[in-house]
Amino acid sequence: xLAPVHHILPLTTIVRERxxxxxxxxxxxxxxxxxxxxxxxEATWAREHVLLDVARILNLTADxxxxxxxxxxxxxxxAGAVIASGRGLLxxxxxxxxxGRVTAAGGGQVLLEAGESRMELRAGISGNVVQIIPDRGVxxxxxxxxxxxxxxxxxxxxxxxxxxxxxxxxxxxxxxLDVSFxxxxxxxxxIRDAETLQASxxxxxxxxxxxxxxxxxxxxxxxxxxxxxxxxxxxxxxMNSAAYKLIATNAKHEATLxxxxxxxxxxxxxxxxxxxxxxxxxxxxRDVESFAAGQAVRMxxxxxxxxxxxxxxxxxGLTTLPSGLRAVCAEIKFENGEQALVPLVNLEVVG
Amino acid sequence: xxxxxxxxxxxxxxxVGAATTRAVLFDVVEGEYRFLAAGSAPSTAEAxxxxxxxxxxxxxxxxxxxxxxxxxxxxxxxxxxxxxDGSGVDAFVSTLSAGPALKTVVVGLLSDVSLASARRxxxxxxxxxxxxxxxxxxxxxxxQIDALLRLRPDMVIITGGADGGASRSIHKTLExxxxxxxxLAPEKRPAVLFAxxxxxxxxxxxxxxxxxxxxxxxxxxxxxxxTEDIEPAARELASLVIGVRRRQLNGVDVLQTWSGxxxxxxxxAEGRMLHFLGxxxxxxxxxxxxxxxxxxxxxxxxxxxDKTVVGVYPQFGLGENLPALLQYTQLEDILRxxxxxxxTGTLRDYLYQKSLYPSSIPATKEDQTIxxxxxxxxxxxxxxxxxxxxxxxxxxxxxxLLPLFEPILAGxxxxxxxxxxxxxxxxxxxxxQPVGVTTIILDRNNLLPLLGAAxxxxxxxxxxxxxxGAFQSLGSVVSVIASASYGKLVLRARLTYDNGTEAxxxxxxxxxxxxxxxxxxxAKLTLQPQxxxxxxxxxxRGGTLAVSGGAMGxxxxxxxxxxxxxxxxxxxxxxxxxxLLTIGG
Numbered sequence: 001x002l003a004p005v006h007h008i009l010p011l012t013t014i015v016r017e018r019x020x021x022x023x024x025x026x027x028x029x030x031x032x033x034x035x036x037x038x039x040x041x042e043a044t045w046a047r048e049h050v051l052l053d054v055a056r057i058l059n060l061t062a063d064x065x066x067x068x069x070x071x072x073x074x075x076x077x078x079a080g081a082v083i084a085s086g087r088g089l090l091x092x093x094x095x096x097x098x099x100g101r102v103t104a105a106g107g108g109q110v111l112l113e114a115g116e117s118r119m120e121l122r123a124g125i126s127g128n129v130v131q132i133i134p135d136r137g138v139x140x141x142x143x144x145x146x147x148x149x150x151x152x153x154x155x156x157x158x159x160x161x162x163x164x165x166x167x168x169x170x171x172x173x174x175x176x177l178d179v180s181f182x183x184x185x186x187x188x189x190x191i192r193d194a195e196t197l198q199a200s201x202x203x204x205x206x207x208x209x210x211x212x213x214x215x216x217x218x219x220x221x222x223x224x225x226x227x228x229x230x231x232x233x234x235x236x237x238x239m240n241s242a243a244y245k246l247i248a249t250n251a252k253h254e255a256t257l258x259x260x261x262x263x264x265x266x267x268x269x270x271x272x273x274x275x276x277x278x279x280x281x282x283x284x285x286r287d288v289e290s291f292a293a294g295q296a297v298r299m300x301x302x303x304x305x306x307x308x309x310x311x312x313x314x315x316x317g318l319t320t321l322p323s324g325l326r327a328v329c330a331e332i333k334f335e336n337g338e339q340a341l342v343p344l345v346n347l348e349v350v351g
Numbered sequence: 352x353x354x355x356x357x358x359x360x361x362x363x364x365x366x367v368g369a370a371t372t373r374a375v376l377f378d379v380v381e382g383e384y385r386f387l388a389a390g391s392a393p394s395t396a397e398a399x400x401x402x403x404x405x406x407x408x409x410x411x412x413x414x415x416x417x418x419x420x421x422x423x424x425x426x427x428x429x430x431x432x433x434x435x436d437g438s439g440v441d442a443f444v445s446t447l448s449a450g451p452a453l454k455t456v457v458v459g460l461l462s463d464v465s466l467a468s469a470r471r472x473x474x475x476x477x478x479x480x481x482x483x484x485x486x487x488x489x490x491x492x493x494x495q496i497d498a499l500l501r502l503r504p505d506m507v508i509i510t511g512g513a514d515g516g517a518s519r520s521i522h523k524t525l526e527x528x529x530x531x532x533x534x535l536a537p538e539k540r541p542a543v544l545f546a547x548x549x550x551x552x553x554x555x556x557x558x559x560x561x562x563x564x565x566x567x568x569x570x571x572x573x574x575x576x577x578t579e580d581i582e583p584a585a586r587e588l589a590s591l592v593i594g595v596r597r598r599q600l601n602g603v604d605v606l607q608t609w610s611g612x613x614x615x616x617x618x619x620a621e622g623r624m625l626h627f628l629g630x631x632x633x634x635x636x637x638x639x640x641x642x643x644x645x646x647x648x649x650x651x652x653x654x655x656x657d658k659t660v661v662g663v664y665p666q667f668g669l670g671e672n673l674p675a676l677l678q679y680t681q682l683e684d685i686l687r688x689x690x691x692x693x694x695t696g697t698l699r700d701y702l703y704q705k706s707l708y709p710s711s712i713p714a715t716k717e718d719q720t721i722x723x724x725x726x727x728x729x730x731x732x733x734x735x736x737x738x739x740x741x742x743x744x745x746x747x748x749x750x751x752l753l754p755l756f757e758p759i760l761a762g763x764x765x766x767x768x769x770x771x772x773x774x775x776x777x778x779x780x781x782x783x784q785p786v787g788v789t790t791i792i793l794d795r796n797n798l799l800p801l802l803g804a805a806x807x808x809x810x811x812x813x814x815x816x817x818x819x820g821a822f823q824s825l826g827s828v829v830s831v832i833a834s835a836s837y838g839k840l841v842l843r844a845r846l847t848y849d850n851g852t853e854a855x856x857x858x859x860x861x862x863x864x865x866x867x868x869x870x871x872x873x874a875k876l877t878l879q880p881q882x883x884x885x886x887x888x889x890x891x892r893g894g895t896l897a898v899s900g901g902a903m904g905x906x907x908x909x910x911x912x913x914x915x916x917x918x919x920x921x922x923x924x925x926x927x928x929x930x931l932l933t934i935g936g
Contacts, residue, residue, distance in 0.1 A: 004399065049534070215703045216699070234699075234700050262707070263398075287398075300711045301708065301718065302714060303714065324716075325713065327712060343711075343714055
């Protein structure tokens with residue numbers, strides 16, 4: 001059976017697409033070295049649209065109104081500009097309420113886009129631009145450690161990691177946060193109150209790497225302007241040992257925290273990327289494996305949710321579980337020496 | 352002799368679910384179509400696979416092992432037609448429920464007329480309504496355009512206007528859809544179904560033709576103000592949904608090729624079977640009920656003599672949408688079904704954690720208890736939502752209860768995969784709360800939608816397979832409508848077996864009673880409800896009827912309708928434990 005893979009890798013080649021949500025201009029050049037905060041592409045977009053029903057205002061048919069409309073698609077019009085006026089001594093005029101650009105005209109109507117905004121797309125990770133995607137963005141490649149998470153609040157930033165989690169289940173409190181942590185990415189296994197999240201925002205920090213968070217704190221976490229990534233899940237789960245070891249040993253290194261929202265269809269996942277120097281390009285991560293004895297695996301569900309174990313043996317046929325369900329299982333040995341039978345669908349390979 | 356028997360076509364049917372892909376083989380045995388074997392594998396619509404065909408091939412490979420017949424060649428391509436060495440199949444059909452719920456905008460004229468019909472139409476498929484536009488919408492057209500640009504719907508359902516009626520109003524609602532489509536990049540434009548005034552089809556084509564990803568037309572869902580006809584539009588919507596999935600999910604194209612275009616949304620295919628069964632077996636007072644509880648949605652399909660109601664509720668699915676369940680229910684309402692003392696915090700964590708891994712299964716007893724409590728509440732809510740659309744002709748025996756359903760067919764991972772038949776049955780009784788006498792049938796292999804899909808290319812196959820015992824009867828259930836104090840006698844029952852022997856039960860309020868009757872056997876059941884109690888013949892009225900057996904025999908549910916659980920949590924948990932023990936959980 002094919003196995004999903006959860007990446008916790010000390011050294012790998014990481015390739016990431018960075019794309020604008022709509023057409024724009026790519027600024028970065030092929031083979032350019034970029035840092036995570038560099039702007040690689042930009043675009044402008046309209047915050048709102050204004051529909052002017054010229055025919056209705058002038059009380060004309062659509063065809064008649066079209067003949068009176070003085071602007072065409074692409075024209076920039078300023079606020080108050082007259083774009084059509086009726087005939088006769090006491091004729092009405094149609095004025096533009098806001099500055100904008102004409103995006104459509106016809107059928108007796110004019111559609112403007114107004115409130116133009118500029119969007120800047122940052123590199124997100126430090127590395128080399130290995131591909132330009134015209135009008136949309138770039139592909140960046142780097143080498144380093146990669147730790148995937150299970151939940152992210154949609155933000156991205158880069159900073160030096162500070163480890164405030166002495167153990168994988170250390171709870172961070174507001175008291176622990178002082179001004180020396182400003183601008184850092186904080187490694188903290190758990191936060192259990194809104195006060196600590198608020199204290200992180202007040203500093204502000206550049207990011208939070210957590211093992212788990214209470215679901216009741218998720219709405220607040222989504223509102224934070226810095227990235228928050230959960231490595232393991234919801235509630236009060238400790239950080240899995242593989243992620244904890246890797247993150248903790250790389251403390252004081254710069255890391256990019258891309259707390260992208262998990263999209264199971266596109267494969268986008270929140271992740272921590274720690275760029276590291278290499279003499280030769282390491283192997284890229286493998287997205288799919290086949291289950292096999294000896295593999296390190298992570299539990300997706302009880303018992304021992306989130307913990308790391310290794311496959312001792314794969315059972316053939318169906319095995320009856322304590323829940324009463326029957327499933328294809330593997331015998332798992334956990335780091336504390338305990339063993340359990342776990343359905344393969346509840347496992348993901350760590351690698 | 353029917354043409355299909357002359358040809359002796361074998362048929363491979365595959366259901367691609369959000370979590371699991373199932374492959375089922377049907378073939379002719381001794382002159383009649385039979386369900387031969389099933390195989391399953393995790394679905395692969397999601398990353399890292401991003402191609403449904405991988406899961407389909409794995410499910411077929413698993414099926415090959417059971418059936419002892421090669422269906423894929425060395426390059427994992429489907430062997431078709433069947434070969435002289437016994438390999439391959441003659442026909443292939445598929446159903447599909449994988450994929451995120453489709454972001455849907457409904458457009459109509461009046462909110463309680465055409466817009467309500469558009470909503471009901473959207474509920475026949477895997478849709479999540481994210482906005483609605485109507486004449487009563489207070490937003491300006493440019494605000495509606497901005498909303499559409501921000502929400503980026505996958506599909507738009509437009510209704511409005513009686514056939515031949517006024518057209519200017521509809522034009523007003525079409526404008527924002529057309530202009531938003533014009534502004535969106537071609538690959539982001541929504542698919543549109545127009546199910547309104549048929550006279551305006553040409554105008555709609557002219558306005559929206561070039562600014563949608565695909566434009567479909569169906570007969571008007573509201574041909575006149577007081578007439579609603581969802582079914583023809585639902586058929587067109589099913590076709591549109593597959594079109595959207597072809598763009599969203601890799602591999603759907605291959606399924607279309609293998610099946611010659613016979614890919615249907617799972618819920619639509621199930622509804623089609625229920626429609627057929629409702630017409631054949633639906634009584635004047637009630638109908639046939641199909642429930643399916645899976646990762647992508649809860650599906651309720653009810654076939655009545657004059658109408659089929661299909662409700663697809665992604666918000667009650669047990670997969671990635673699970674945390675959203677809390678928008679419709681309280682944690683305490685879910686935990687009322689649990690026989691174990693579980694905290695609300697544990698349950699909340701469970702809902703979020705399970706949403707990360709929809710295909711995972713409960714391995715521990717506590718996890719299974721939580722999973723079943725969640726399933727009960729999700730199915731209960733889906734039933735309560737669906738019954739709003741049941742026809743007035745299907746009158747329940749008492750206000751607030753369901754009409755009579757005979758039989759009730761249940762499928763989907765949460766129901767078909769329960770550890771014991773008793774657990775499946777108790778879950779269904781708690782969540783559906785049927786009334787009167789009914790047979791409950793478990794569709795362990797999710798055959799029902801596949802038979803609905805197969806019907807399009809072989810009309811004989813579904814009929815013969817339904818009669819062949821491919822479904823597991825859980826038993827005949829008598830649900831007593833009563834409200835009494837716990838322990839008070841509500842019903843006397845006597846089961847007379849074919850050999851003349853008898854079994855008797857005095858059913859007390861709050862209890863479940865089992866009377867043995869093996870699958871395939873039948874017996875006569877005489878019911879004598881006590882004063883005020885009703886088993887479908889009317890309050891206090893008794894009668895004798897023929898019943899068939901099943902895994903649990905004849906089950907008498909004396910817990911009353913609606914089912915009222917004790918408020919005291921300790922007493923409630925004890926009672927649920929007792930019911931579970933009674934029924935073999």
